[in-house]
Amino acid sequence: MLTINELDELDKRILQQLQKDASLTNHELALRVHASAPTCLRRVKRLTDEGIISRQVALLDASKLGAGLTAIVEITLDHQATEKLVEFEQLVAQEGAVQQCYRVSQGPDFVLVIQVADMAAYHALAHRLFATHANVRNVRSFFSILRSKFETAIAL
Incomplete structure (x- = not known):
């Protein structure tokens, strides 16, 4: 490698x-x-x-496709055993609106980046993924009002 x-x-x-x-x-x-x-x-x-190039994709303009609300969401679970963390990751992996899922240290267990049409769509997703999941203890959501930078390139 x-x-x-x-x-x-x-x-x-x-x-x-x-x-x-x-x-x-x-x-x-x-x-x-x-x-x-x-x-x-x-x-x-x-x-x-060698896996240096993992895939090639087209980047779409979410706002032109009716998905103009970006939510950055912190999730804290009640139980952090490995199988519980993996279970949550598998749950959010099935949801197309969840663009990114990070397991993080020092604070919440996960940070998600979610792209949806509007606040109603976010509430429906939050109910489906978080409110009905017994192991989710805390959800803290932030909503983007302006994206001043978005890059996908890695500095070499």
Whole structure:
């Protein structure tokens, strides 16, 4: 498995370009990173096979698709045994509106990022996921009023 220390400058240039625009053709990528097309193809395949590139996706504008409310939610469970944590993770993994789920330390057990249409949709989701779940002790929700930065790129 490759680590950051095993990536050379070409690997890093390739990853930086793909983080900006993964829809580049191999030829366009090669031009941007100053390498041959066959070299780029081999490198991207290696980076994918090694798991450095985990997947390529399209980022959608939630507000244009009717999902304009972002909630950041802290969840504290009554019981934190491993099986209870995994059970909660499996519950939220099935919910499409939950975009991210983090198990965290020092404070709540989980932090979720949720994208829904509006407050009514959030209340329905909160009832379905939290209020009816016997192990959820505390829910603390924050609602985004402005997203001033959103990046998916990892600094290399």
